[in-house]
Amino acid sequence: xxxxxxxxxxxxxxxxxxxxxxxxxxxxxxxxxxxxxxxxxxxxxxxxxxxxxxxxxxxxxxxxxxxxxxxxxxxxxxxxxxxxxxxxxxxxxxxxxxxxxxxxxxxxxxxxxxxxxxxxxxxxxxxxxxxxxxxxxxxxxxxxxxxxxxxxxxxxxxxxxxxxxxxxxxxxxxxxxxxxxxxxxxxxxxxxxxxxxxxxx
Amino acid sequence: xxxxxxxxxxxxxxxxxxxxxxxxxxxxxxxxxxxxxxxxxxxxxxxxxxxxxxxxxxxxxxxxxxxxxxxxxxxxxxxxxxxxxxxxxxxxxxxxxxxxxxxxxxxxxxxxxxxxxxxxxxxxxxxxxxxxxxxxxxxxxxxxxxxxxxxxxxxxxxxxxxxxxxxxxxxxxxxxxxxxxxxxx
Numbered sequence: 001x002x003x004x005x006x007x008x009x010x011x012x013x014x015x016x017x018x019x020x021x022x023x024x025x026x027x028x029x030x031x032x033x034x035x036x037x038x039x040x041x042x043x044x045x046x047x048x049x050x051x052x053x054x055x056x057x058x059x060x061x062x063x064x065x066x067x068x069x070x071x072x073x074x075x076x077x078x079x080x081x082x083x084x085x086x087x088x089x090x091x092x093x094x095x096x097x098x099x100x101x102x103x104x105x106x107x108x109x110x111x112x113x114x115x116x117x118x119x120x121x122x123x124x125x126x127x128x129x130x131x132x133x134x135x136x137x138x139x140x141x142x143x144x145x146x147x148x149x150x151x152x153x154x155x156x157x158x159x160x161x162x163x164x165x166x167x168x169x170x171x172x173x174x175x176x177x178x179x180x181x182x183x184x185x186x187x188x189x190x191x192x193x194x195x196x197x198x199x200x201x
Numbered sequence: 202x203x204x205x206x207x208x209x210x211x212x213x214x215x216x217x218x219x220x221x222x223x224x225x226x227x228x229x230x231x232x233x234x235x236x237x238x239x240x241x242x243x244x245x246x247x248x249x250x251x252x253x254x255x256x257x258x259x260x261x262x263x264x265x266x267x268x269x270x271x272x273x274x275x276x277x278x279x280x281x282x283x284x285x286x287x288x289x290x291x292x293x294x295x296x297x298x299x300x301x302x303x304x305x306x307x308x309x310x311x312x313x314x315x316x317x318x319x320x321x322x323x324x325x326x327x328x329x330x331x332x333x334x335x336x337x338x339x340x341x342x343x344x345x346x347x348x349x350x351x352x353x354x355x356x357x358x359x360x361x362x363x364x365x366x367x368x369x370x371x372x373x374x375x376x377x378x379x380x381x382x383x384x385x386x
Contacts, residue, residue, distance in 0.1 A: 086310040088312060123315070198279075
């Protein structure tokens with residue numbers, strides 16, 4: 001091989017390796033990063049065995065289910081969800097709302113009254129959708145908070161471990177993300193939860 | 202480029218090229234054969250209508266009984282079903298858990314649907330209680346299969362029941378094909 005050709009080949013390989021290295025996340029990051037899949041209201045989105053369709057979002061100043069009622073500022077997310085591969089770990093237990101620098105976990109309060117109050121009270125099924133709501137209990141002034149116009153709803157299957165941060169709980173997880181403008185959402189005085197029911201595929 | 206210099210380059214790099222010829226196939230073989238077994242639960246699969254014997258315990262007669270969706274609170278059009286495996290306990294200590302159902306075609310897995318209105322019958326158990334129970338019983342679970350199984354009952358024959366066992370220190374995943382499908386009661 002002529003020296004000139006060898007040099008050209010060598011340099012070309014180094015440049016190519018640079019592109020590969022730039023496009024490859026470092027080892028640790030690749031293992032622990034969450035995998036984000038964006039979605040919009042009404043669009044069926046599937047990621048890593050979890051299928052979700054967010055149908056509606058609204059704010060409510062009070063929430064009720066059966067004999068349970070709580071005042072406060074609630075974000076109510078109506079959705080259909082099911083799993084596509086396995087029912088092991090198939091529960092919407094890692095639902096977060098990020099507003100600016102604050103992250104809220106979906107409230108457990110309604111389902112501590114009745115497991116059927118919200119969709120995360122039961123496991124999800126393979127091929128049979130569940131329909132219901134997730135609720136987030138937020139500060140009263142949340143619509144005026146920084147980042148309220150581009151809050152992010154993050155949904156993953158599995159269960160959030162209480163001792164871990166949201167980022168730690170999402171390590172290696174597929175996260176379906178919906179950007180929400182809290183400042184323009186409809187707001188009602190009181191919302192009666194529909195409870196977890198069977199959905200339509 | 203002359204023939205002589207080309208031959209010279211191959212000759213100078215003969216060692217590296219030889220290593221390449223050996224290592225590429227060797228890597229391929231290694232990926233395929235490296236023992237990852239400690240990370241996986243061994244699978245013990247038997248054919249339909251065969252008895253699986255584990256440490257003196259016998260598992261056989263796998264049935265899938267269709268259930269009317271309305272009677273258990275499942276959505277109309279779905280195909281809830283009770284699966285059962287006949288267990289003949291042995292004297293050795295064996296732990297076993299509630300059966301799950303796998304689709305042999307695509308590996309989808311259904312687990313016991315706890316929110317359906319079903320309670321095990323007199324001769325049914327949801328786990329192997331302990332070796333003190335000497336009589337036979339059915340290890341059973343209710344699974345919520347989707348509409349495709351209600352529309353095409355022939356697909357039920359593709360289902361395999363999986364039972365997780367712990368025999369001594371060793372976990373085992375027992376796979377038994379559904380032997381008998383029983384229509385709605």
